[in-house]
Amino acid sequence: MIVNKNTITGKWVLVDNHKIHYLESGEQNEETIVFIHGTFLDSNFLYQTTAELLSKNYRVIAVSLPGYGYSSKIYSQHNTFYFINFLDKFLKALDISDMSLVGNSMGGSIVLGYALTYRLGVQKLVLIDSYGLGHKLPMHKLVYEISKLPFLFDLIWNICSKSEKIFFLSMKFFVHNTEIVAKDTVAELRKLLRGKVGRKTIKLWLRGEIKKAGSYTNFEHQLHLLNIPTLIIHGERDRIIPLDWSVKASMKIKKSKLHVLKETGHNPLIDKPEEISQLIDEFLREK
Numbered sequence: 001m002i003v004n005k006n007t008i009t010g011k012w013v014l015v016d017n018h019k020i021h022y023l024e025s026g027e028q029n030e031e032t033i034v035f036i037h038g039t040f041l042d043s044n045f046l047y048q049t050t051a052e053l054l055s056k057n058y059r060v061i062a063v064s065l066p067g068y069g070y071s072s073k074i075y076s077q078h079n080t081f082y083f084i085n086f087l088d089k090f091l092k093a094l095d096i097s098d099m100s101l102v103g104n105s106m107g108g109s110i111v112l113g114y115a116l117t118y119r120l121g122v123q124k125l126v127l128i129d130s131y132g133l134g135h136k137l138p139m140h141k142l143v144y145e146i147s148k149l150p151f152l153f154d155l156i157w158n159i160c161s162k163s164e165k166i167f168f169l170s171m172k173f174f175v176h177n178t179e180i181v182a183k184d185t186v187a188e189l190r191k192l193l194r195g196k197v198g199r200k201t202i203k204l205w206l207r208g209e210i211k212k213a214g215s216y217t218n219f220e221h222q223l224h225l226l227n228i229p230t231l232i233i234h235g236e237r238d239r240i241i242p243l244d245w246s247v248k249a250s251m252k253i254k255k256s257k258l259h260v261l262k263e264t265g266h267n268p269l270i271d272k273p274e275e276i277s278q279l280i281d282e283f284l285r286e287k
Helices: 048-054 080-093 106-117 140-148 150-162 164-171 183-194 199-209 243-252 273-285
Strands: 009-015 018-025 032-036 059-063 099-104 122-128 230-235 256-261
Touching: 009 080, 018 048, 018 080, 032 048, 032 080, 032 106, 048 059, 048 273, 080 106, 080 199, 099 106, 106 122, 122 273, 140 150, 140 199, 150 199, 230 243, 230 273, 243 256, 256 273
Parallel strands: 032 059, 032 099, 099 122, 122 230, 230 256
Antiparallel strands: 009 018, 018 059
16 A cells, blocks of 8 residues: 555544544645545555545545544444544534545445435535445344454454464455555554554444344435435445445435446455545546
């Protein structure tokens, strides 16, 4: 993952007594894009390449949610709606009233929930392998059991981070083309897994979000209410979020278009950042 980090600035803002870190690139007077990351990777890692590519024509903001990256930790059980409310306060803190929102995985459900709840100010929406579009994950029962047993979560996490072989196998759940991922990206991913930042937040989110009966956050029955131009991107080989969720969502959202990426897993931003950037740019330029 090679980027010119000189074009990206790390900044801080206080939101609800949380010290929040975010990346900013591009010119202040350009159209604003706000990126929200998913459950496992913060914006410092996930969006740097995309932020640089899009900053030539847009003002790009990529926030690390509370509990992730350099942002303040959170210690209580929570779910996706906590982050939806946080996003509203974050945008107000930066005085952003008009923007396009982009979210990957959990981040997709956050920006979707924000658009359904607040609506005003959201020009366009991009959902990338988005959570929140269905009732149960493919491995829902297993994830639920792990969420109830924090020591089991820690055991699996430690095994994945310490064994290089198991780490590469676990990467297949997120990145389809692991062979083409740069060595520095792999090293960064392993470093993130070894660290404790984010791990506790993920456990608390799982406990608040993944219920025995199904996911706490599920917007599938509200999608027909959305009247915002929406680009839905999904990796054909996603093993975490079913492609079927995005297909059905594209049929329910009035002004939506679906783009399925061939030979791509759950995290196209790692698999194909250049293609994702181009798709977003083309979509935002459409009138």
